[in-house]
Amino acid sequence: MLKKMFGAKKPQFVATPAYHKWRAGIFTLKPENAGVSADEAGRVFGMLMDVGIQVTGKNKFFVLTTTAFLTGESTFMPSPGGGKLGLGSIPEINQIARDLVEQAQTLLEQTQPTEDLSVPEAGMMQFYLMTTNGLHVYRTALEALRDESHPFLPLLIGFTRIRQISEQMGAAPKR
Numbered sequence: 001m002l003k004k005m006f007g008a009k010k011p012q013f014v015a016t017p018a019y020h021k022w023r024a025g026i027f028t029l030k031p032e033n034a035g036v037s038a039d040e041a042g043r044v045f046g047m048l049m050d051v052g053i054q055v056t057g058k059n060k061f062f063v064l065t066t067t068a069f070l071t072g073e074s075t076f077m078p079s080p081g082g083g084k085l086g087l088g089s090i091p092e093i094n095q096i097a098r099d100l101v102e103q104a105q106t107l108l109e110q111t112q113p114t115e116d117l118s119v120p121e122a123g124m125m126q127f128y129l130m131t132t133n134g135l136h137v138y139r140t141a142l143e144a145l146r147d148e149s150h151p152f153l154p155l156l157i158g159f160t161r162i163r164q165i166s167e168q169m170g171a172a173p174k175r
Contacts, residue, residue, distance in 0.1 A: 011122060014055065014062040015079035022077055023048075026067060027117055031132045034070045038132050044105045045070045046130040049159045051142060054122035061122035066159045068097035076166045079119070084166045093162050100158045104129050107151055111136035127155060 026048055031038045034045035046069040054061050063079040072094030077083035087093045104127070111129055114137040120126050126139040138152060145153050 009059055011054070012060045013079070013119060014060050015119075016081045019065075019077060019079045019081065019083070022075075022083070023065060023119075024117075027128075027130075027135065029069075029130065031130075034073075034130075036070060036132065040132050042108065043132045044101055044108060044129050045132065047101055047104050047155070048128040048130070049125065049155065050120050050128075051125045052120040052122045063119045064163070066162055068100040068159070068162070070098060070101045072098045074162050076163050087162060087166050090165065090169060093165055096158050096162055096165075100155055103154055103158070107138070107155070108136060110151060111138045125156070127152060 026046075029046060031040070031043065031045045036043050036045040046067065048065060048067045051064045052061055053064060065075075065077045065079065067073075067075045067077075069088070071088065073086075073088035074093050074097040075083065075085050075087060077085075088097060107127075108129060108131065111127070113133075114128075114135055116137070120139065123142055124139065125142050125145070126137055129136040129138075140152070144150060145156050147153070
């Protein structure tokens with residue numbers, strides 16, 4: 001009865017303090033940190049992909065976050081912990097990260113400027129593009145990327161590959 005009157009309880013976001021600190025720090029990076037001049041108008045120099053995941057049988061969710069930068073640097077960071085920093089030192093990941101940022105440049109027109117740094121809910125995902133003109137975002141349901149013609153599907157595939165390689169490699173070098 002109360003659930004009908006007041007609605008379902010909002011799912012709890014599961015994240016470590018280290019995740020919150022790391023994620024906030026990512027958004028403070030400047031173009032110069034990625035070897036890009038701030039004078040290059042509209043240049044994408046980095047990306048962050050978030051995927052909201054429901055915890056089965058619980059009223060909780062977590063987020064898988066992966067970054068890629070024009071330098072080839074990359075990080076895989078699940079919000080409950082266990083992240084892998086310094087993945088750009090792995091040659092295959094370094095190349096994937098650089099390719100992802102170049103692909104993102106072609107998708108910039110499909111994003112919106114944003115100051116909202118919130119994580120996505122379960123079943124949702126977002127791609128943040130860090131540019132010399134500020135932060136842009138593209139948000140969608142994960143289900144929408146099942147469409148093979150979706151323009152952001154190659155980014156999801158690339159970020160998934162980074163995660164897979166990092167898991168196969170075990171512990172990555174931490175910087």
